[in-house]
Amino acid sequence: MTHVFPTRVYYEDTDAGGIVYHAHYLRFAERARNEMLRLAGFPHAAMVAQTGVALTVRHCEIDFRQPARLDDALEVVTRIADIGAATLDIEQDVRRAAGLAWGGVEATTGPAALVRIALRLACINAQGRPVRLPAALRSVLVNVQPAALRSARVNNLSKGQD
């Protein structure tokens, strides 16, 4: 199960090399995660206001394979790779658009990734300290995980492991 978020390359995203500035793929990726959480019922600003916790990026790895250019229609494909007690591992591919509907959820593979991003997000409270994922968020995320991984993780989580 993956989430697909379409976005466009505008001048603001490009640099004098004529391609998307490397750091800006992280902006595309964050937009996609934001919309995936919104679709799951967890708009981030509201989640922070209601639960006092936020998701923050702890670690990321980015593989730049092919550049995107001005006016390219792109898609960010987001997969939840793992759900820990206080962390989320996310994999995101930025690829040229395959013409899918906005905000859709589908299982196909699509075009090759231009940029591949792996992130570990951590759940933190207002003081920046790590805290457990809110139960309501966890239960939604578990439902969008692949089935095999989901059952394994639920066992782990019931034992309090991360």
Added chain:
Amino acid sequence: MTHVFPTRVYYEDTDAGGIVYHAHYLRFAERARNEMLRLAGFPHAAMVAQTGVALTVRHCEIDFRQPARLDDALEVVTRIADIGAATLDIEQDVRRAAGLAWGGVEATTGPAALVRIALRLACINAQGRPVRLPAALRSVLVNVQPAALRSARVNNLSKGQD
């Protein structure tokens, strides 16, 4: 006649004051102009490749009335105020979304502007020199102008005035 472009406020757009960083409204505005031109058949990268000319911002004036915040759904409403020989005057309002369809063209007024932007765009060639608007672009733009202004401007343009 106006063009309405929806966009969302993500973390990338905000600053430590908790609101959209002032310069970023210009990014929203450029996205909207890009999509308006695309809808009119002039995607900017293709226009530069085919005609050798580009539109560049020569002057802008921005009135910041109310701040937008994280997760706000916004709309940029774009109006062509005037078409010169080598320039375009554009007015753009950034407002909270009224729930219109993506990329729609409509004539209503909607919510009050959070930010109001007036720009003069100039048409330039590859050397950065001012040149006349491509005829095909002009004819499209004239058609989306208000009728009264359009007739006046056609007269002016026929006399070669700017």
Added chain:
Amino acid sequence: MTHVFPTRVYYEDTDAGGIVYHAHYLRFAERARNEMLRLAGFPHAAMVAQTGVALTVRHCEIDFRQPARLDDALEVVTRIADIGAATLDIEQDVRRAAGLAWGGVEATTGPAALVRIALRLACINAQGRPVRLPAALRSVLVNVQPAALRSARVNNLSKGQD
């Protein structure tokens, strides 16, 4: 009396047109105002923490005259044009560097402006409401204003006008 802030054009600042993306001159300008206030003893984060008030951009006008390019050494020249009860009018020129010392204060004119920016800043409290400039900040700013203007404004302010 002017404040001169040097900065450099990096890839992050450019776009696919090979020049500085138009909105980014506002970033350069904000860096310069931040350093001018710091030099005057008012680092912005500390000012917000201590007085509860912040400066926010209410209006700006930008004239783009010549583009800056990758690796250009630039200077932002900042002048305080007017001091109101709750507002500051600032004029800032972005120009190629004339080789002045970092953070210096000097009175010469230097090279022609690439980009000229005029801003009105407003002083606001934590709720975003307009408030009078903190007295300590005002007294510092009055001292860096041109003498003629300064005396005129002091008279006005003593009558409570803005």
Added chain:
Amino acid sequence: MTHVFPTRVYYEDTDAGGIVYHAHYLRFAERARNEMLRLAGFPHAAMVAQTGVALTVRHCEIDFRQPARLDDALEVVTRIADIGAATLDIEQDVRRAAGLAWGGVEATTGPAALVRIALRLACINAQGRPVRLPAALRSVLVNVQPAALRSARVNNLSKGQD
């Protein structure tokens, strides 16, 4: 041997969480690499103009340990970890400023890293194809590498390995 580049956190760098937006550490890192190459005699725009080759980011890994905040004085410490035939491996730490001189080169360790970045840069030609590092650039970079690593790599390079 390391290169130390000071920079400051401005509003443009922060987000509504009150801290530096995660992607922007890559901007700080690129500024530092740009200034390190300039100090070595290879301003990037001039290098592209003269040799037709550019350095591009192929891969990066970022570890976010502690957040930086508005008005923080930061340093980016850059080390060349490895020099291949067509690639450079770079390690960069973003840390709070230890008060070193601008653009200085020093060997001390300083405060703990807030953010640690490891990058692989690739040398590409105007068509985006991988090419060998220009000999003049390589000879400069070898001189700023740690001695032990340098001798090993020179042997490797003489055998044409990457």
